[in-house]
Amino acid sequence: MESKELITREAEWGDMHVGYETYDKDSEWEPLHKGLPDDLCQCPHWGYLLKGRMKVKYKDHEEIVNAGEVYYMEPGHVPFMEAGTELMEFSPMAEYTETMEVINRNFDLMQTKK
Template identity: 50%
Template structure:
């Protein structure tokens, strides 16, 4: 059985208002994500189909809140103690003092992350 905890994840990502630890476990990336500031990353998805994340995510909100918005105008608001599934075609919105654990298929996540990194570099 593959397993990981936050302290032993092999990848760390940090920027203002956000810190995360990631680990690939047999084709699925586990992300331990903490937001200390509100974040609307919509511009980072530019260039993906419909300018939306195309990677599905399963997760659990430990504290705080996250919203997943969809092209049809609907949205899912997920709060503390709730598990979720965000299908492809979403844009997330994160709130300060939010901690979550998310599971994503690694190949799809890597495609999305490549676009995010390109957009982040172009934004400076």
């Protein structure tokens, strides 16, 4: 997915999805997760935050990830990336693909409503 706010460079490494993401604007992902179980991402992610800051919401708590930190997002989350955030992320391909089908559908719907 690419927009004015997000540039993603992606690769498939066996059963893993690898993404290098750059966020030029604050990026609210909550509306894009509608339709997933509990409207939350069910794919685990491991990553490293190169620049910026990310907030990860879970049902019962929030976590903040700052530049220079590694992270693990367990299933059942929604991220928010601040403008200027860059990250490298690794995700299991099957779960990532299922999640992105819903996110891309919601993204396309949001674009047609503009």
